Amino acid sequence: MxxxxxxxxxxxxxxxxxxxxxxxxxxxxxxxxxxxxxxxxxxxxxxxxxxxxxxxxxxxxxxxxxxxxxxxxxxxxxxxxxxxxxxxxxxxxxxxxxxxxxxxxxxxxxxxxxxxxxxxxxxxxxxxxxxxxxxxxxxxxxxxxxxxxxxxxxxxxxxxxxxxxxxxxxxxxxxxxxxxxxxxxxxxxxxxxxENGVEFDLFREKKLPMKAILPDRFNGTVLGFIGGIKSKLDFELIQDVATKKSNWLFLFVGPDQTTENDGFHQLLNNKNVVWTGSIDPFDVPKYMQLIDIGIMPYKASSYNKAIFPLKLFEFLAAGKPAIGVHLPSTTKYVEQAVYNHLETNDSQAFIQACEKLECEKDCPEYIDRRIQVASGKNWNDIFEGMLQLV
Structure with missing residues (x-):
């Protein structure tokens, strides 16, 4: 039967x-x-x-x-x-x-x-x-x-x-x-x-970074956001930081789902802001190789209080430090040189936090720790746990 x-x-x-x-x-x-x-x-x-x-x-x-x-x-x-x-x-x-x-x-x-x-x-x-x-x-x-x-x-x-x-x-x-x-x-x-997880093995494969994305001869620090670009992001904060830190490059990767009033298109007028547009989701690990610090700059709102960002563990799985703004669900993962969290949209506080991560980003000990944190958040393990309860 x-x-x-x-x-x-x-x-x-x-x-x-x-x-x-x-x-x-x-x-x-x-x-x-x-x-x-x-x-x-x-x-x-x-x-x-x-x-x-x-x-x-x-x-x-x-x-x-x-x-x-x-x-x-x-x-x-x-x-x-x-x-x-x-x-x-x-x-x-x-x-x-x-x-x-x-x-x-x-x-x-x-x-x-x-x-x-x-x-x-x-x-x-x-x-x-x-x-x-x-x-x-x-x-x-x-x-x-x-x-x-x-x-x-x-x-x-x-x-x-x-x-x-x-x-x-x-x-x-x-x-x-x-x-x-x-x-x-x-x-x-x-x-x-x-919580959300990460396709850990996908980020551990050796992948060459995408070419012709960053400006020629640029060798400074890249702060990157990867995902859907929506009105929940604080573009005013990044605008202020990009103006004050002209030696940093801000890389946005993903589909634009904003309106003209959200500030994203104004942000693109800055010479140190680059937007790739939509990409194949399976190419995300390649774009991660271009980033030094992963950023998740969210506005203070009731909607964002509930969010657990998909990209947190992806940044960490790629060995990159990350910073989040107004994401209270992530505070338990705050750890030196791994993840920093701010409950303010003050640009100077954001700059100081990123400057600290900038100094620690290439330390092998910290890279290993980021990867270790992400390794325990594999999607398949999360879904298996859910399925056992069904």
Whole structure:
């Protein structure tokens, strides 16, 4: 008799390649895809584009199922959280799930609080909420009627998912505490914290740095940020530091997801600021070779209080010291010449902290220590720990 296998459905924020980045959810899906007891992994996500084929198989074997938004404009994304606007679009998906549920164990992973009806209207063996962001708060921190409406809609959707979830995983203690405040059940034993990790082996491979990125004949200190460039970053802080430290080079690597009002494009007017644009996520270790100090300069905001940055352990795995600003979830990793953290956007304090790291960046003892810290944060180990609780 055939042993029952697992069907994993990942409720994701966007189509697989849309963000041009590899987030926690991408790594989770690929991890589950490789497990021997997995029958298939389905990536169910919204899409702003019109399509006649909402079901495709990706090159990695994961099946992508898209749900079309009301309209392509960003303002209409609230429809992802309200049953009225997407429930009927799940009919075909529901039929497919009903066909396979008798022969397999069905597990759904909500990686954002979208499509809450899926938690209520389907028969799952296990419902998981993998909470990686403070979804009800705006990234930019700007307040308006639209942002207030969005907050309330997402809050209600998230509460429905939390209420139905058998397991809840959070990427920071802040999110863990926030979830506990939202839960109605007296038991909190099904809520766990699993921070973000690193593909450690990928960063330990010997890779040559990318060429023709830095200015000719530049041999000074490079401060680098790698990841999605968003409004949650403090561009005013970097603008001030770049002006005061003209002998430093600031390297930004990743897709620009800002608006003209966020300050990033103004920052690029500085001769000592370089932006590469989007890159292949698997080339990140090559770009790490160009960096002397990894920077994570975030604004002070409710949204950023919840963040555990994906890049922290990647910097350390590459042997690079790092500095974070307004990232309280990372303070327990503060260690001399390894990681420094600031709770201020004062440019002089940032400069002094980086100057200290600059003096310590090439010390073999400290390089080994950074790598050692990162070695205990491998993604596969994190996901194995989560899976044991499912």
């Amino acid at each position: 055939r042993k029952m296998k697992n069907i994993h459905v990942i409720i994701a924020t966007a189509e697989w390649h849309q963000d041009q980045l590899r987030y926690r959810r991408h790594r989770l899906a690929e991890f589950l895809q490789k497990k021997s007891d997995t029958e298939e992994v389905i990536w169910l996500c919204p899409t702003p584009r019109r399509t006649t084929d909402n079901f495709t198989t990706l090159k990695n074997g994961i099946k992508q199922w898209t749900i079309q938004d009301l309209f392509p404009q960003k303002v209409f994304r609230f429809g992802r959280y309200m049953d009225l606007f997407y429930k009927n679009k799940l009919t075909t998906f529901n039929q497919y799930i009903n066909q396979i549920k008798k022969k397999n164990r069905l597990i759904v992973w909500f990686t954002f609080p979208g499509f809450p009806y899926i938690a209520n209207g389907f028969h799952w063996d296990t419902i998981i909420y993998d909470c990686s962001d403070n979804w009800t708060n705006s990234i930019s921190g700007k307040k308006s009627f639209v942002s207030y409406f969005r907050q309330k809609v997402i809050q209600k959707a998230e509460e429905r998912i939390i209420d139905k979830a058998h397991r809840i995983f959070c990427t920071s203690q802040y999110l863990h505490d926030q979830v506990i405040q939202k839960i109605e059940h007296p038991s909190k034993s099904h809520i766990y914290t699993f």
